[in-house]
Amino acid sequence: MEEGIITAIRVVPLDHYVLLSFLLFSIGAAGVVFRRNTIIILMCLELMFNSVNLLLTAFSAHHSDPRAQVFVFFIMLVAAAEVTVGLSILVMMKRNVDSVDVNQLNRLKG
Amino acid sequence: MLALFYLFAAISVISALIVVSARNPINSVIALIVCFLSIAGHYILLNAQFLAMVHVIVYTGAIMVLFLFVIMLLNLNKATEPMKSLGMRVAAITGGGLLFITLAAAIRHGVSIQSANPFDAGIGLVRSVGHVLFTEFLLPFEVSSVLFLSAIVGVVMLAKKEKHQPNASVEPLTEAERARRTA
């Protein structure tokens, strides 16, 4: 049983996971820049978080270290908190400028 | 197993692309849920059972529902979003591509990722993760509750309607101004 799991994990090389998570991360990053809708930007952020989670988990499995998975757990915690705050800011934004377009948020000018 | 990996990988990449490209936010949310589920599949492939469960519950169950909820609440479920300028779109795609190429180059040349530890199948189980979590990372675990508390307070503060003190610095935009900025 155990041997089976180990071989099952080892069948997929670590490289593949790394590349996959890089790809997801890049898609997320591109999306953040690509879109104007703030809610989609937030979703892209989640995507990037998850790519990192995937990477950590893959390493954890291949390196046999449970601590990385604990980190993933913490990242999920933080992501949850972040999403709530982010969405409430979104609500504020919608209420104040009646839009969720990031281009409306250009008051940060120096 | 490898085939399963490629299947999940394909699903996650395609759904991720849909997230980025869908015009309707609802579609994006659905695609993202699909993407997250496929990632949960990856977790199972990696024998990280605990994470897979938590992932589905937290992300798909809580976070994405929250997204949907907000979209509904704010009535955003229309494809009204104007596109960014062409330059910005090209820059975004190029930037994303470049990032991927650079990262990929990093593991192709030089950065070693191979493990030295012997394989242990049990690390993804609830027992081993829980053991580490409640011994080594007990303090951060407790402290994270403070994080949540502050997040709750922050959210309440932000989402509360300000009745008596309209924010002077963020005055409502005139129609002309919005049109100008949108253009």
Added chain:
Amino acid sequence: MTNDLLAALVPALPLLGAIILASLRRKLSANVAGGLATAMIAGAFVCSILLFQSFDAATGGRTVKLLDWISIGSMEIPLALRIDALSLTMMLIVTGIGSLIHLYSIGYMHEDERAPTFFAQLNLFSFAMLMLVMGSNFLITFIGWEGVGLCSYLLIGFWYKTPEYNYAARKAFVMNRIGDVGMVLAMVLLFQRFGTLEYATIMNVASGVNDPLMIAATLFLFIGATGKSAQLPLFTWLPDAMAGPTPVSALIHAATMVTAGIFLTVRSSVLFELAPFTQDIILWIGTATALIAASIGLLQNDIKKVLAYSTVSQLGYMFVALGLGSYSAAMFHVTTHAFFKALLFLGAGSVIHALGGEQDIRKMGGLKGHIKITFFTFFIGTIAIAGLPLMSGFFSKDLIMAFAFQRSPVLFALLLIGALMTTFYMFRLLFLVFYGKYRGNAHPHESPLTMTIPLMVLAVLSVVGGLLNLPHLFGGHEAMKHFLETAAEGIRFESLELSHATEWILMGITTTLVCVMIYIAYGRFAQKATLEGREADMPFFKRLIAQRWRFDELYRALFEKPYGWLSTNLFSIAEQKVMVPIMNGVGEAANSLGNAVRRVQTGNASFHLLAMLGGLIVFLIITLMSN
């Protein structure tokens, strides 16, 4: 041991007096303050006499160390006093004449509400002057040197409400300071060369050294001396210094402080002997000063200004003596000059006092009936300075002139001209003040006893002062010269090698011409009282002299005006137009850099996100490259 204590007491007493008076100056009356000040300086005089009596000239001198002063590394400069023939002579002059002048001041200043301050400053001056003459090294002398400068500044500007007086005081201080630059340079040079500033050590080591540096050192010392002793080109402060109360003029600007330069030269005579070049310069500057100052004296109308130029001129004579290497003659003249010039100034003060503050001799005349004691003593002073036979000035001045003849008859002739001018202007002063009819409108009255007693004492001294150094010609044995020689180790003062016949002839010529001069002056001023008209009406050369050779104007145009101009323009142009803009440029640069960079902050969130992504990529590439 007791002698050490006495030596320390000499400067300490006036210092103590100065401190007490300065701190209690509001509470003391003028007379009490004057009495205290006089007692202090008189105490110092008594101590000096006791020291003098117990002093054995054969031992050469002693150093009394009071305190370590500046000692660091290899530099050891103690606060120490030197007791030898030279310092004793000067101590006696300073404290003796100082006591008389303090006494005189009680009467002179009794109406001034700031009299206690005056006496405090006078005592402080005495302290400084005593430090100057008693110091065992150059730096202690310099303490006194600067100290007398400060007191001189304070006393000249004593009546501080008049801007001209303040100007005169500042001028005196600054000109002295210019001399001090030379003095400090000399000190650092000597310290570098000898590793010490002690007179005794330097003189021991220096005798016989042949070093071109000595020319520089002595020249620097001489620059210091010209400042303090009012020689060309730094003499213009002294006549202006007459702004101070008359006792100050008598004490500081006639009898003591201005002789500091001569004292210093005598003190370092060993060094000067090593630098004949400097001696020649001293000689000619002394001669020029003597003549120029005497000529100015001829046409002055202010009683104190005449005496002031006379002082400058006499100091010139002393420097001539120094230049000739006859240090004892210089010191002899210092002594006799202290007697009769103090007498003359005090007499002038008495006249001014009698006339309620009038100083213009055109408004005097016929005073000999009103103020008899003053007239009589002033008369003695006048014949003493003119050098009538057997007066003190006769011996001392003739000694210098004899030395001059020994060097060159031309020099003798020049000095003779100076002496004749001296006679002329002094008798002009005497006759215009005391003879003829009174031309003013005050009510002359004789001065109180505190003022006349010093006059009488000084008159006696002016007559008999010559006995101190009676030449062989008159049966003496040059006592002062032999006494002073003990102070300067390693050298013997130059002695006169003229035959007695020559000396008699020189004396005869001088005396005859002086008498002729007195006769001319009598004719012009006693019988008719010829007064000078307005300067504008005078012929050019006479006007030039009456305007003091226009030295003041020259200095004003050459130094004061350009300096003021420089000060104003350095600030308004160099500082405000160049320096400040440069500094602002630094700020502007930061500002414009900020402005340039600010453009990046478009405020567009997408742009920032893109920039972040770009930065990330660049960072990754760099990391990759460096691996």
Added chain:
Amino acid sequence: MIAALLLLIPFLTALVLVSLRPAQARPIALVSSLASLAVVLYAWISYSGGTVIHYNLNWVDAWGLRFVVGYDGVGLLMVILTAVVFPFIIGAGYGQQHDRQATFNGLLLFTQAFLFLVFLAQNALLFYIGYELTLIPVFFLLLFWGGADRRAITVRFFIYTLVGGLSLLFGIVYLLIQSGGNGDFTALTNLSIPASTQVWLFWALFLAFAIKLPIFPFHSWQPETYYMAPLQGTMVLGAVMLKMGLYGVYKLVFPIVPAGVEHWQTTVIVLALIGAVYGGVIAFRQSDFKRLVAFSSMSHVGVLCAGLFAWNAYGISGSFYQAFAHAILVLGMLYIVGAMQERTGTTDMSAMGGLKGHAPRLAALFLLVLVNAVALPLTQSFVGEWLMFAGLWQVSGWLTFFALTTIVIGAIYMLYGYQRVMLGPDRTNVTLADASVRDHIYLVPLIAVTLILGVYPGPILELLDAPVQQLLSSLSVN
């Protein structure tokens, strides 16, 4: 213990003052500064030569930043100076009516704590941290309590000083790299840096001090800042802050880049002396009393710096001795400025004149301060100047002559200033108060210090002698 007390007493008091804002802020600050003074005097009495290290702790190892505090004779002199000066500065403020007393005095005490850190630090980075930290409280002092145009002038001052600080940081970082990350002065002293490097490294290190002192082309921030700053701020700047520059040269430049010093020695002396003459000449015609003091300070500092760069025993010890004298002098002059401002309501000398009639005691006190300013013998300044001139002479006779012109220039502007304030006909037409008991309490001790150290400079010269000799002998070995 001593070092800890010195750093903590002012710092904690300042924290209390700034955070709690007690009503009795000044007395508390005064007591705190007097306590520091007592500690310093104890340190002085128990000092028996050599370099005393109180703490030697690791802080941030990777940067070579270690908490090494202690002092040698020169450092102790600077610590004494800081401790002596601050009670006076805080106390002198009794005449000045400021709002927000607690913050004001708190900032003063912060400055004192940081100054102690600078003078106690035996690690280059620690020194640098203290050096820059002092700027912060001073910045607020100037910004909140300054006179007209204070924003622009303060910002200029700040930027200008920071530019110097940046170059200093660059130099220190370079040194750290060379020494393999050990920033202790002892380690830096033992570096052997090639002479060609030292030639430029000298300026990297010296520029900050040149601006701080300031010497000639870098001085322009000074007169305006002195003029604009509140009186006590000017006192801090003039009496102690600029001494950091002097101390920095002694600690960071002389032992570490000796070849650079040798290369630039004449240049620096010439610049310093140009500044001395320039400042002195300008001071003559200044119509404002405070500006006069500013330019006179610049002139004095020029000579100080020239003496320091004479780079021999007499020059360096004379310079530090004079640094002490100059601090006392600046305090005295500025106190007089304050006293006059209090009475006449202005610092413009054209509005003064003939005040001696009203205030003879004040005039006398002024005169006694002035005597120190023109360096008459038996005052402290004279000892310092004499040593500096003796030192300069060993470098060059001409430069000595040049330096000596400042004694004439100094006499010119000082006496002219005195005359314009005190002498002449009375022009104010109002009766002014004479020196009060308070004025005597502050000025008489200053004058006493001046005179005592002028007659008996031994105790301080003793402090200076050994470290300076050691510095010079270590240089000659290398």
